[in-house]
Amino acid sequence: MTDIRCPICDTLNPPDAEVCSNCGTRLTYLEGDSDFIDPAEAPELPDWLKSYREGDEPEPEEPSESDDWLESLRGAVPSEGMEPEEEEPAGFEPGKPVDWMARLANEPLAARSFTPGEPSGKAPSTPEEPEASQPEAGEGKEQPGEAGFARAFPEPEGLAEQSSAEETEEDSTWLDALRGGPSDEEASPAEEKAPEPEEREGSEEADFAGARVFQMEPDPDSAWSASAGESPEEEAQKNGADIPDWPVEESGEPLPESQPEYEEQPEEPDLAGELEAALPPAVEEEPPALEDTGPLAGIAGVIPGSSAATRFTPPPAYSSRVVVNDKQRLHAALLESLVHEKVAPAPAARERRRSRPAGLGRLIVGLILIAAVLLPRLVGPFASQLALFPPETIHMREAIAGLSGSIPPRVLVVIDYQPAYAPELETAAQGPLLDLLRMNARIAILSTHPAGPVLADRLLDAVENGADAFQPEEELVNLGYLPGGASGLQAFALAPQRVIQSTFDTHRFPWQLPAVSGIETIADFNAVLVLTDSLEGGQAWIEQAGPLLDGTPLLMVASAQAGPLLLPYQQSGQIDGLVSGLVGGGYYSTIQANPDGPALQRLSSYQAGLIVILGITLLGSLAQLAGSRSKSTRSTGV
Amino acid sequence: MRSPTAAVIAIATSLLVLISYFVPAGPVLAMRSLLLDWAVILAAVAGVIAILNMVGVHFRRVRDNQPLAPYSLIVVVTFVITLLAGLFFSPSDPQFRQVVTAIQVPVEASLLAVVSISLAYAALRFFQNRKGLMAVTFAISAVVFLLLASGILAGLAQVPVLGTLLAVLNRLPMAGARGILLGVAIGSLIAGLRIAIGAHRPYSG
Amino acid sequence: MDLQTTAGLILLVIAFSLLVLLYVFTSPARRRTWRVITPFRRLRRSIGLAVEQGTRAHISLGSASITEPDSASALVGLASLERISEISSVSDRPPLATSGHGTLALLSKDSMKAAYQKTNVPELIDPDSAILAGPTPLSYIAGTIPLVHTENISANILVGDFGPEVALLAQAAGRENQFLLAGSNSLPAQAVMYASAQEPLIGEELFALPTYLEAxxxxxxxxxxxxxxxxxxxxxxxxxxxxxxxxxx
Missing domain, CATH: 1.20.5 (Single alpha-helices involved in coiled-coils or other helix-helix interfaces)
Incomplete structure (x- = not known):
């Protein structure tokens, strides 16, 4: 015997193979399969019919569901030789590749390769287990997206647990060992894993683990669920939520009478007789008639003009309407609406319409904001007088003033901000830095952001102008970038000399330079000043370096977004002083009695911008409120 | 299949670092320092690899003439120029630093300015997108705390009753933020523990 | 050991014990009912739609380094990425993972690779599916926005450490009429997401994401x-x- 070539994928298979080893196509025919008759047992057919059959396979019929109603059509008379359905998994279609979705649904994810000879997969739906493919009780119709998600969650009870258990088995083996050795699938019977349908019905729809089809109701509370002005129903319709289930419902109805009975073997046609019958009946020959009118009068055998002219009638007007019943018309309308829904680019068109005013709106808002920020530059500052200084700023000032006792104080300045926040933080930090430079503090700059070493230049350039006595060559060292995040920070706090081996600009060993000589741990600095733009950056210093500071004050200058979040740390004593954003910088400059401080200079612009944003927020809220009121008034007719 | 060796190394390392946090003494501490050094180096190497990968992605986009290829070309060209300049001049060169800051700071600050404009516009249309009590509360909070944070009401803090009211109001967001941060911290703790015990392995080894 | 460290140790021990005991002693067959978190329900639907339509899901992991404490949300993002990759393995288009830090980019590659190996579709492993979009937070957002417009994305899942600049990404997704779920450990980012994202996650909700994805x-x-x-x-x-x-x- 020779190998069998798969009709689908052309793979050569052993002669005794029942299914293709590559694609799973069944290579042999099942007993009693009425659609596939062993050629050896097939009745003799005419040549032309044979060639027809070879060239054009009949459409495979629908899975088991259609078998049922066909059975009922036939009066439930089983055809001879028909094996019970268990012989072959329902839904398996001979001559076609194994349904990959069914295979996906029934095999463990880890072993999805097809094994020849094994059943190709569990039936997607059989009459014996109706719940297997039905939504849970109380759940709605399947909606778009659910089928796709269901592919990934094919067996909500079984597979969800199964895949979950498998993954856990792989991922946390020691935890599974604690559970008692074998995985849960092996240990527990199948019934346990897949509760009975009765159990499922009682479950809430929120119970995702059991949900085969995920009912996604539009949330009326959220405007995102539907476009503005659309009701949830409209949105659901837009998303195709109203996909009719008539094809399923109709599957139980009898076919029209013209539908052939597949199970009955067609009788061998008597071709000769049929062809003979199809021929027109023999006509007796008559002698040619003489033309009696017109120019051809007297000539025999011509086309009779007069009789043709008199017999001519206008062509009958046939109705172009197809005779359909109401149900068919309804189905056609539904189909048309579905197709139209798929094709019509309504959402995109609406989005395009909407995007233009949105762009314009943004432009107008941007221009108003820019004008508001520039206004104080034109008309002069109008910031309100900063009074009643916040305690964290006062503590900052006091902590820095307290450093003057140690001569010269050695301060670690940490740059922990992105370039985007440089303008804000440079402005806010100028007050504290100016104080430090004026007392000739030794400054070591460390960056926890890659751009930090470069940003340090900008920072000090702005401050140095106010501190004439500051000598950067002796009093400043740039330690460069510290990689590794919190881990690097902790390593630096423990042993700075081991982590930083070279200065950023001069590439020398830094720890012998006057600014940092004698520093062994982070606690040897007299103060640590962290400039940060995020809560996480500040937290990292509090958590990683804080415990190792041993009394050294930890001071922070934070951006306006991080300042309020870091305030609790100051109140609990984990931070010794805090300047928060431009306003905090303004407070510090006021305490410092430095009215020319850049923070105070820019405070007016900052406040003007905030007022405009406040106005925009209020305006938008009121407009929306008025709009919704008028809409509800219109809808109620009051 | 994930490598068991990688899992063993990861679990051992995380447990060692965790123990050393609570018992910071002796060989445990020395071991932690060593591991932290390695972590720093590995993080830097990972950064280099990822950046090369990023440039590779843009390069392939240019080569295959994919959408946005012109922008990818700009990325590749500027990357090469900056890299060569950095190698030639060294990153500590004052002029090189000046060039970098003169480009990076304005570009990023401008992007942040665009964010503020976008947020202002989002505030304008806020109630179009969100409805309900939560949305109203959010909007009122935004207005009140913007006012408080701006310093415009700083003068009112001296008025007895208003000062107390403002102080109470100032505490509210802190309390809310702490509550949210505590929840996030618990989630972070559990997520870290999953890694430490090897239940979640984002590394395949 | 000071009070703070002792309290931390106690909390750690309790958390560890709860985690292990709950895992060991809860029956895998028992179905639990979790409270409805609407964004997660919509996420599941969006992933399903993406699979059906042959579009991509975009998982944005933020800019945290894995060595930093704020990376916990990114770890959740990695777990979700792996699960979504498994789900999308039946689709023609693998998901796209973007990150703003080198370590995270490497781990996202590894997570996707593991998912595809687990689902027996190693041919889906694509080096361009997990990329570093930018090494700093703002450059990351700037590098990700064009991908949102051009990569045939229908669902965006933003889980990680972000700053307020995430508003730009949310608006870009909104312009393309794409689904967007956003969660972060960062409070400023949460506030911004609430104002601009389609489905924001508040507080620790983001840590529940892998559970709701049945990871x-x-x-x-x-x-x-x-x-x-x-x-x-x-x-x-x-x-x-x-x-x-x-x-x-």
Whole structure:
């Protein structure tokens, strides 16, 4: 015997193979399969019919569901030789590749390769287990997206647990060992894993683990669920939520009478007789008639003009309407609406319409904001007088003033901000830095952001102008970038000399330079000043370096977004002083009695911008409120 | 299949670092320092690899003439120029630093300015997108705390009753933020523990 | 050992015990009912739609380094990425993962690779599917926005450490009419997301994402442990307040 070539994928298979080893196509025919008759047992057919059959396979019929109603059509008379359905998994279609979705649904994810000879997969739906493919009780119709998600969650009870258990088995083996050795699938019977349908019905729809089809109701509370002005129903319709289930419902109805009975073997046609019958009946020959009118009068055998002219009638007007019943018309309308829904680019068109005013709106808002920020530059500052200084700023000032006792104080300045926040933080930090430079503090700059070493230049350039006595060559060292995040920070706090081996600009060993000589741990600095733009950056210093500071004050200058979040740390004593954003910088400059401080200079612009944003927020809220009121008034007719 | 060796190394390392946090003494501490050094180096190497990968992605986009290829070309060209300049001049060169800051700071600050404009516009249309009590509360909070944070009401803090009211109001967001941060911290703790015990392995080894 | 360290140790021990005990002693067959979190329901639907339509899901992991404490949200993002990759393995288009830090980019590649190996579709492993979009937070956002417009994306899942600049990404997704779920450990980012994202996650909701994606039983145990820890902490806070008010502390 020779190998069998798969009709689908052309793979050569052993002669005794029942299914293709590559694609799973069944290579042999099942007993009693009425659609596939062993050629050896097939009745003799005419040549032309044979060639027809070879060239054009009949459409495979629908899975088991259609078998049922066909059975009922036939009066439930089983055809001879028909094996019970268990012989072959329902839904398996001979001559076609194994349904990959069914295979996906029934095999463990880890072993999805097809094994020849094994059943190709569990039936997607059989009459014996109706719940297997039905939504849970109380759940709605399947909606778009659910089928796709269901592919990934094919067996909500079984597979969800199964895949979950498998993954856990792989991922946390020691935890599974604690559970008692074998995985849960092996240990527990199948019934346990897949509760009975009765159990499922009682479950809430929120119970995702059991949900085969995920009912996604539009949330009326959220405007995102539907476009503005659309009701949830409209949105659901837009998303195709109203996909009719008539094809399923109709599957139980009898076919029209013209539908052939597949199970009955067609009788061998008597071709000769049929062809003979199809021929027109023999006509007796008559002698040619003489033309009696017109120019051809007297000539025999011509086309009779007069009789043709008199017999001519206008062509009958046939109705172009197809005779359909109401149900068919309804189905056609539904189909048309579905197709139209798929094709019509309504959402995109609406989005395009909407995007233009949105762009314009943004432009107008941007221009108003820019004008508001520039206004104080034109008309002069109008910031309100900063009074009643916040305690964290006062503590900052006091902590820095307290450093003057140690001569010269050695301060670690940490740059922990992105370039985007440089303008804000440079402005806010100028007050504290100016104080430090004026007392000739030794400054070591460390960056926890890659751009930090470069940003340090900008920072000090702005401050140095106010501190004439500051000598950067002796009093400043740039330690460069510290990689590794919190881990690097902790390593630096423990042993700075081991982590930083070279200065950023001069590439020398830094720890012998006057600014940092004698520093062994982070606690040897007299103060640590962290400039940060995020809560996480500040937290990292509090958590990683804080415990190792041993009394050294930890001071922070934070951006306006991080300042309020870091305030609790100051109140609990984990931070010794805090300047928060431009306003905090303004407070510090006021305490410092430095009215020319850049923070105070820019405070007016900052406040003007905030007022405009406040106005925009209020305006938008009121407009929306008025709009919704008028809409509800219109809808109620009051 | 994930490598068991990688899992063993990861679990051992995380447990060692965790123990050393609570018992910071002796060989445990020395071991932690060593591991932290390695972590720093590995993080830097990972950064280099990822950046090369990023440039590779843009390069392939240019080569295959994919959408946005012109922008990818700009990325590749500027990357090469900056890299060569950095190698030639060294990153500590004052002029090189000046060039970098003169480009990076304005570009990023401008992007942040665009964010503020976008947020202002989002505030304008806020109630179009969100409805309900939560949305109203959010909007009122935004207005009140913007006012408080701006310093415009700083003068009112001296008025007895208003000062107390403002102080109470100032505490509210802190309390809310702490509550949210505590929840996030618990989630972070559990997520870290999953890694430490090897239940979640984002590394395949 | 000071009070703070002792409290931390106690919390750690309780968390560890809860996690392990809940995993070991809860029956895998028992179905649990989780509260409805609407964004997660819509996410599942969007992923399903993406699979059906042959579009991509975009998982944005933020800019945290894996060596930093704020990377916990990114770890959740990695777990979700792996699960979504498994789900999308039946689709023609693998998901796209973008990250803003080198370590995270490498781990996202590894997570996707593991998912495809687990689902027996190694041919889906694509080096361009997990990329570093930019090495700094703003450059990351700037590098990701064009991808949102051009990569045939229909669902965006933003889980990680972000700053307020995430508003730009949310608006870009909104312009393309794409689904967007956003969660972050960062408070400024949460506030911004609430104002601009389609489906924002507040607080610790983002840590429940792998559980709702059915990523494994360990995540269910984690969520239960998280809930129990929260109640323990609430009781501790109340007790502490009472003790302070009564003058005991």
């Amino acid at each position: 494994g039983r360990i995540y269910e145990s984690s969520l239960l442990a998280q809930d129990m820890l929260r109640w323990i902490l609430i009781l501790a806070l109340l007790a502490g307040s009472v003790l302070v008010f009564t003058g005991v502390l």
